[in-house]
Amino acid sequence: MRLEAKEAKMNKQRVRILILVFVLIIVVPSFGYRAQAKATVQSEEGESIPYSGRLTTDAGEPVMDGVYELNFSLYAEVSGGQPLWSETHTNVEVSGGAFGLVLGSATALSKETLDRGAGWLEISVRGPGDSSFTTLSPRQQLSNAPLSTEATSSCAHTHFGEYWSNSSSSAGLIVDNRTGTGDGVRGYATAAGANYAGIYGVNFSTGPGVYGRSDGGGPGVAGYSSGRGVYGNGADGVVGESSTNGMSGVYGVSTAASGYGVTGRSGSYFGVLAWGNDTSASDTKGDLVLQGAYGEIFTYGDLLDLYSNDRVVIDLDNDNNSSNSFFRILGGTDNILWTVSEPSGLVVSTGNQASLAQTADYGQRLMYAVEGTGVWLEDLGSAKLSENGEETIYFDPIYTQAANLVGEYQVFLTAVCDQPVLLYVADKSAKNFVVRGATLDGKPSNCAFDYRIVAPRLGSETNRMDIYTTEGDGK
Structure with a gap:
């Protein structure tokens, strides 16, 4: 397990307000965890220190959500010795790797203890299912070096490392830049890894850690990088929401000749999930819309499956x-x-x-x-001549409404009997046709027969080996 931070500093002043800033780095490789912890303080007599942090794995992923126990001890030596101060925080809720607590809330952290000068802070962690605490090492030194008083051209002092605590229903800090150019807040960092950022936001409730808003038509949050402009890590890595008709919750644009506006990828499941508010199969709402004159779906692989x-x-x-x-x-x-x-x-x-x-x-x-x-419709059947050698075949009424029987149609006959018979069509109409048969000596035959009718399809009477022309743009 790792707990990462920067060198700690303590500013001892003659007034009653003591400012202490520290970020700690302690490593225990056997646990395979990383924890980023940031703490700043502004308190009377140095009795408490608000402390927030984030526990992650070595891969940079948040640890499992749950209840953890953290023990903090302050020593005068880098190793060994007896603690000058110690306290244990139980039932520390960790969600998405983030947690927050106040040092000195369980055991008072006196101003006299901090005034001793340089000290060493030791931290132990017990996670869900652990039977004992694991001490992280090495201890981290706390020095009494004064805070920097380097000034900028617009500010006579620096606020680096300060912690401001109060209650507000709107915002804890408002920076208003109305020059038409420049940023409201700009943060820089040189550390590598997804756990470090130029601007770092933590929310211990259900709201966002970082929130961006634009009322002038520009982006609420903009990210620029030679790699990923915006990076999200969580149950939903990036969430976009829009309440304006025709606009998008997430909008991606690529200006490169072969770039992608939006890319979705999954290690073992679907790369992109589209979920529209569609309640009917007959409307024009759907889960996926392809904008532009030509909508195309392309696969680089050998197979495109639609399920x-x-x-x-x-x-x-x-x-x-x-x-x-x-x-x-x-x-x-x-x-x-x-x-x-x-x-x-x-x-x-x-x-x-x-x-x-x-x-x-x-x-x-x-x-x-x-x-x-041509376009033909056929009907097949069997019948038998009567004793006078004649039989009338009536068309199926459904067939009469699909085929054109008013014009020319063909009837093909096949005798089914044990003697030679002459069969012929004596009469044809739109409702029926008459079949007659006779033996070779001219006598009427009552032979059975099969018939096949071929008639033009209604509406396609003139189609005959038509010339085919390619519609549209050739595709």
């Missing part, structure tokens, strides 16, 4: 303002493999049409479709 637990629906020409909408599948050289057009519903395929049939002895075999020069 559904029930249905997949593609709505062509949703705004109903196009006369040549289509859904198309292309080959590697952008050659057309398959197309369905809207509103005609015409399906065009470059190759042969086939269905897959499972056979008992020969496995799966392809059964090819019969193709013609």
